[in-house]
Amino acid sequence: MTRIKDKDYYSKKLFASKLKHAYEIAPPRIQQYLEAEILYVLDLIQVDYYVLELGCGYGRVLKPLAMKARKVVGIDIAEASLNYARKYLKDFSNVELHRMTARNIQFKPESFDTVLGIQNAISAMKIDPIHLITQALRVTKRKGKLILSSYSDKIWDARLNWFEIQSKAGLLGELDYENTKNGTIACRDGFKATTFRTEDFSSLVEKMNLKARIEEVDKSSIFCIITK
DSSP, X not given: OOOOXXXXXXXXXXXXXXXXXXXXXXOHHHHHHHHHHHHXXXXXXXXXXXXXXXXXXXXXXXXXXXXXXXXXXXXXSOHHHXXXXXXXXXXXXXXXXXXXXXXXXXXXXXXXXXXXXXXXXHHHTOSOHHHHHHHHHHTEEEEEEEEEEEEOGGGHHHHHHHHHHHHHTTSSOOBOGGGOBTTBEEBTTSOEEOOOOHHHHHHHHHHTTOEEEEEEETTTEEEEEEEO
């Protein structure tokens, strides 16, 4: 079995149309969770906002954002996903896409009203959380918000089922059930999806001396909203 470095998984295996298919085959409870996340974020965004999404993939979240915000920018490390996103979002003139890592966000300081990394981006990006938040806040305007989310433990069964469906469809490797537990889903080809719980967010913002609101949404997501 070919093993892929965990940090390279979304650029070398699960990208573009494959990533889109992963969301299309999600079971109903996961579809509800995904929709609830987007609706929650949209409520926090105003029509004149400049918004940055970290790890935008094929543009799943960018599309509804573009329908509301003045300007939406997405960054991702997978060129194939960005090329797919350019086609997926071709009808939106207010969308901008860049191949860029969140380890080094190359925009001017205080460029965006809102920066977001939802759907467990803080874990999926495999970047030191303190470094990720520092980078994101640098490009967030004063009094702007950084919005992060991860999974609630209450959706574990549905989440595991979704990953099993993805594995059977060949989008992920075979699940490693021995190491799939306590919020972590592991595959035998090197993929690992971890979780950032309420206590993890609380500890992190306390350590960084940041002002944040942490709350559960839809009994499926844990949101951490940091105000700069």
